[in-house]
Amino acid sequence: MLRYALQRFALSVVIVMVAIAILIVMLHVVPGDPAVMILGPRATPELIAQTRQSMGLDQPLPIQILTFFGNILHGDLGRDVFTNRSVAQIVFEQLPYTLVLISVAILWSAALGIALGCYSALRRNTWLDTLSGILSVGTISIPSFVMALYAVLVFAVWLGWLPSIGAGEGLGGSIIHLILPAFAIGISWVGYVARMVRASMLEVMSYAHVRMARAFGLRERLITTSHILRIAVQPAVTLIGTGVAHLFSAAVFVEVIFARPGIGALIVQSVNERNYPIVLGAVLVTTAIIVLATLISDLVIAWLDPRQREEL
Amino acid sequence: MALTGNTTAADAGPLVAIDSLSVDFDTAGGTVHALRDVSLEVQKGRVLGLVGESGCGKSTLAYSLIGLLADNARVVNGAIRMGDRDLAGLNAAGWRDLRGRRIAMIFQDPMTALNPVLNIGRQMIDIQYRESLSKAEKRARAIEFLGQVQIPDPAARLDVYPHQLSGGMRQRVCIAMALLTRPDLLIADEPTTALDATLEMQIVDLLRELQQRFGCAVLFVSHHLGTVAELCDDVAVMYAGEMVEKGSARQIFHHPQHPYTQALLACDPARIGIATRQLPTIPGSLPDLRRPPVGCAFRARCPQAWGRCASDHPPLYVAQTHHGARCHLLNPEEGKT
Ligand SMILES: Nc1ncnc2c1ncn2[C@@H]1O[C@H](COP(=O)(O)OP(=O)(O)OP(=O)(O)O)[C@@H](O)[C@H]1O
Numbered sequence: 001m002l003r004y005a006l007q008r009f010a011l012s013v014v015i016v017m018v019a020i021a022i023l024i025v026m027l028h029v030v031p032g033d034p035a036v037m038i039l040g041p042r043a044t045p046e047l048i049a050q051t052r053q054s055m056g057l058d059q060p061l062p063i064q065i066l067t068f069f070g071n072i073l074h075g076d077l078g079r080d081v082f083t084n085r086s087v088a089q090i091v092f093e094q095l096p097y098t099l100v101l102i103s104v105a106i107l108w109s110a111a112l113g114i115a116l117g118c119y120s121a122l123r124r125n126t127w128l129d130t131l132s133g134i135l136s137v138g139t140i141s142i143p144s145f146v147m148a149l150y151a152v153l154v155f156a157v158w159l160g161w162l163p164s165i166g167a168g169e170g171l172g173g174s175i176i177h178l179i180l181p182a183f184a185i186g187i188s189w190v191g192y193v194a195r196m197v198r199a200s201m202l203e204v205m206s207y208a209h210v211r212m213a214r215a216f217g218l219r220e221r222l223i224t225t226s227h228i229l230r231i232a233v234q235p236a237v238t239l240i241g242t243g244v245a246h247l248f249s250a251a252v253f254v255e256v257i258f259a260r261p262g263i264g265a266l267i268v269q270s271v272n273e274r275n276y277p278i279v280l281g282a283v284l285v286t287t288a289i290i291v292l293a294t295l296i297s298d299l300v301i302a303w304l305d306p307r308q309r310e311e312l
Numbered sequence: 313m314a315l316t317g318n319t320t321a322a323d324a325g326p327l328v329a330i331d332s333l334s335v336d337f338d339t340a341g342g343t344v345h346a347l348r349d350v351s352l353e354v355q356k357g358r359v360l361g362l363v364g365e366s367g368c369g370k371s372t373l374a375y376s377l378i379g380l381l382a383d384n385a386r387v388v389n390g391a392i393r394m395g396d397r398d399l400a401g402l403n404a405a406g407w408r409d410l411r412g413r414r415i416a417m418i419f420q421d422p423m424t425a426l427n428p429v430l431n432i433g434r435q436m437i438d439i440q441y442r443e444s445l446s447k448a449e450k451r452a453r454a455i456e457f458l459g460q461v462q463i464p465d466p467a468a469r470l471d472v473y474p475h476q477l478s479g480g481m482r483q484r485v486c487i488a489m490a491l492l493t494r495p496d497l498l499i500a501d502e503p504t505t506a507l508d509a510t511l512e513m514q515i516v517d518l519l520r521e522l523q524q525r526f527g528c529a530v531l532f533v534s535h536h537l538g539t540v541a542e543l544c545d546d547v548a549v550m551y552a553g554e555m556v557e558k559g560s561a562r563q564i565f566h567h568p569q570h571p572y573t574q575a576l577l578a579c580d581p582a583r584i585g586i587a588t589r590q591l592p593t594i595p596g597s598l599p600d601l602r603r604p605p606v607g608c609a610f611r612a613r614c615p616q617a618w619g620r621c622a623s624d625h626p627p628l629y630v631a632q633t634h635h636g637a638r639c640h641l642l643n644p645e646e647g648k649t
């Protein structure tokens with residue numbers, strides 16, 4: 001298991017490095033000189049050349065990429081074009097807001113989705129199964145920003161129960177401010193996860209080893225957890241792991257709608273200002289987290305299922 | 313004279329007595345009458361072989377003895393007596409109490425019977441949940457029983473996962489698990505069908521040896537008459553959901569009475585001396601179990617069928633003590649005309 005984890009981690013690092021290299025090449029290929037962008041149209045050619053040199057843009061592309069990797073190792077993601085503040089600092093200031101939002105959204109939606117899916121599979125065709133089926137299909141098709149708008153309208157504007165602006169102060173305030181955005185991002189995942197868990201539970205329930213477990217008179221609860229769910233939950237784990245990428249894009253909209261700080265809001269603002277070092281840094285960190293999420297979901301599956309450990 | 317009640321060799325008395333059991337499956341295409349009026353006794357400490365073509369209801373009978381029939385199955389009639397209890401009327405909790413304690417089962421396909429995500433040790437410890445033993449003692453018992461089924465280096469196998477074992481090894485693990493619960497009745501539904509011939513012989517020898525050592529009764533379901541002849545004390549022959557003949561192994565193999573049993577034996581590759589692993593084939597096919605025939609179920613394929621076979625359903629006639637067959641030819645009052 002440890003060897004598997006190390007191998008998978010090494011692979012993840014390679015994936016992130018390749019992604020960064022591609023990103024740099026793409027920014028290079030995109031028309032427009034970042035130096036001109038920063039200095040504005042009236043800058044002198046000498047000034048532009050000097051800026052290009054200080055930004056390392058006069059170096060050949062492979063050198064630029066290597067320098068970038070080298071800087072990353074020192075925790076240096078570049079500087080804000082306007083304020084000259086460290087990009088790493090800016091990004092890591094905003095990151096916790098988004099991470100908390102996404103984690104809370106994943107946790108509540110996965111927990112509820114798995115529980116509902118389990119219940120639906122075990123108690124097929126009961127009213128709760130039917131209801132969860134209808135709600136799942138309904139919520140899966142609603143984009144999270146639409147959900148966020150409705151959540152704001154109903155719970156903040158109309159009922160006035162929950163705040164809709166900002167991230168809140170202190171622990172209590174932060175929690176209250178998290179409810180609506182985490183609800184808006186997570187709700188469609190509840191249905192997704194529930195349907196997926198239900199379908200794979202129904203499949204695994206018909207496997208021969210489940211009948212064998214029954215033939216030994218094992219308790220139904222043990223059969224459900226160790227013999228059925230432990231296998232049936234795997235597709236949902238993969239779904240959630242790869243879904244973190246979607247959650248980040250959902251967070252972009254939701255942070256803007258709720259005027260919350262966070263990576264999403266930061267990227268939107270920096271793109272509007274053409275502040276490319278920040279865009280680059282934020283996208284880099286986001287990519288690393290997405291790859292990390294996939295890695296974690298793969299490790300969870302390897303922990304659940306020994307057969308997966310042998311494949312890499 | 314129709315044969316009733318205690319018919320088979322009864323040294324120690326019946327452990328389980330199945331009495332006029334009928335089981336239906338509800339399907340979209342109609343009701344499948346998979347078992348019809350089946351009576352059978354499993355004697356304490358003896359091995360009963362259950363043979364018949366594919367689809368004749370062997371597994372249905374085996375599963376009804378451990379309460380694991382499919383969801384669409386219904387026991388429409390009959391009783392399964394074990395001691396003073398009728399298992400046919402048990403609820404889920406009642407069945408759970410018997411399973412893994414008085415009744416255990418070995419399944420056909422060892423490749424899928426074990427949980428792929430738990431190691432062998434965990435699975436063997438979990439099934440001992442009723443014993444008030446420490447975990448270390450349960451582990452020790454698991455190792456002991458892996459040794460009983462002749463798995464080399466049993467202690468090391470506890471940490472292994474099923475996919476790391478061969479099919480033969482997995483079936484040995486299943487047998488060890490079944491015996492670990494010290495059942496009175498061991499049901500084995502074609503435990504060797506998925507294995508190749510050499511392994512099959514090894515597993516059959518092992519079952520024979522362990523049955524003698526542990527003294528449990530065994531219901532051994534098989535297509536393969538050779539293994540049945542080798543392993544079983546008594547034999548029951550099923551056809552199209554009915555029990556058509558039952559008796560001691562000697563009686564069935566040396567003096568088969570029912571034309572179906574005779575045909576089965578004639579098709580047995582071991583008897584015709586050709587080394588094939590083909591299943592026995594008799595010309596014709598099983599009747600549609602949604603509309604079982606009125607008279608004898610085997611009539612359409614029977615070379616000796618005559619007038620009465622179409623109209624009257626044959627009762628179980630006595631051929632010899634403890635040996636009976638459902639065939640009008642055995643009616644002592646009726647000469648074949
Ligand atoms: N769940 C089910 N629903 C409907 N019909 C079923 C079901 N299970 C079994 N049957 C039918 O009941 C009959 C008896 O099946 P059973 O599995 O008991 O036969 P078998 O003798 O064990 O055959 P095999 O040798 O192939 O294992 C068959 O006609 C089969 O199609």
Ligand SMILES: [Mg+2]
Binds near residue numbers: 370371372501
């Ligand atoms: Mg069968």
